[in-house]
Amino acid sequence: MSKAPDASAAAGIDGLLAAMRPKLHRYCARMVGSVIDGEDVLQDALIKAVEAFASAVPLQNPQAWLFRIVHNTALDFLRRRNRQQALQSGEEVDMIADPADTVAAHEFASTSLRTFMRLPPAQRSSVILMDVLGCSLREVCDVLDFTLPAVKAALHRGRAQLREFAGEPDELPQPKLSEADRDRLGKYVAHFNARDFDAIRAMVADDVRLELVNKTRLNGKAEVSRYFGNYSKISDWHLVPGLVEQRPAILVFDPNAPGAGPKYFVLLQWSADKVATIRDFRHAPYVIDGAEYQV
Secondary structure, three states: OOOOOOOOHHHHHHHHHHHHHHHHHHHHHHHHHHHHHHHHHHHHHHHHHHHHHHHHHHOOOHHHHHHHHHHHHHHHHHHHOOOOOOOOOOOOOOOOOOOOHHHHHHHHOOOOOOHHHOOHHHHHEEEEEEEEHHOOHHHHHHHHHHHHHHHHHHHHHHHHHHHHHHOOOOOOOOOOOOOOOOOHHHHHHHHHOOOOOHHHHHHHHEEEEEEEOOEEEEOOHHHHHHHHHHHHHHOOOOEEEEEEEEEEEEEEEEOOOOEEEEEEEEEEEOOOOOEEEEEOOOHHHHHHHHOOEEO
């Protein structure tokens, strides 16, 4: 029977999860092609990590252990979504994969999530881990359970593919809000910005569900009313309707930082013209990193 971790060990894993969460999310988002789905994958992976921790201690390399759980959870997600097959071991070609120079690393880090999804999973994982997150070749081998030649091959091909994709014109049309979404989001945002929270409460369903990502969950209008009350006490927000990854969303800007991009965003789901769910990323600002958004 495995021994349960003591209080200090439990505190250690909690601290590790909190410190690693933004970096792990960057990996998930680029693996699955979405900052929103990436957060879902990350939450599933962190639950698995907490459950596995009791039998996993002592850990020689906690970060690699966490990345391996996140990596496998992302692959499970891709299999369920039927957009990619299971990660293949890769051809063991003994070629040199030099660390990317500073300019190239910045280029790969700023690659859109949509472009990363065009790479096969082995190439995508290797480039994200090494060129976006700064892992060493040995660390990439540990996370993916690949040989060194296989990682070098995947990196070489993935980098070449990304450079090729970068030269292609982006001909995708700009998405737009539907008239219904524009009207509903517009009313919600207008009431919120006017601090008319009684009007907002009238717009939500009695059984409304709220996820304050990386913080808490609330259910029912009575509990969720506290959430609106908390917003009424602060002034570091201004809401604007828009899209995040082509989904209707509310972008949140800091009125004290003119010209800056959105700090985070909020997603709403509707049922019979009432707000049924609220997903607020205020306490998970890392999620907007790399997101494609439009005001």
